[in-house]
Amino acid sequence: MMKIHIAIGDIETLETENWQVVPDDRQQLVEIIGGVAVQDFGHVAAGDKISCTVRLRKRDFRKLVDYWDKRTPVDVTDEAGDVWENVRVIVKSYEYVPHFSSKAVQATLEFWRI
Secondary structure (H helix, E strand, C coil): CCCCCCEECCEECCEEEEEEEECCEEEEEEEECCEEEEEEEEECHHHCEEEEEEEEEHHHHHHHHHHHHHCCCEEEECCCCCEEEEEEEEEEEEEECCCCCCCEEEEEEEEEEC
16 A cells, blocks of 8 residues: 555645645734834734645646635645644646656645634
8 A cells, every 4th residue: 555645635645745834923023213022913823834745646636726726625634644624725836747747746735724
């Protein structure tokens, strides 16, 4: 049985690279005369973004595009087995995999927690 790298809804990827979580941390340093102040509105989990590059079968890519086009929230299971619930899929770019263009696609994705 082939090991999946991540699951996006009911799609199993063949390979995943550059998995990165960017938390929505709403604090900033404000320069004021004679010093600085911190404006802090906390961490807003609903604004977190996850990005990665995946390789998947062409038929699964069609499903992925459907999630994106219809703005369908899905659950994503990462390589550690953690489930990111109810995320929106954004396809940033895609290309055919060299030597496998009729069977596989490589896509750069973002997932937004909503």
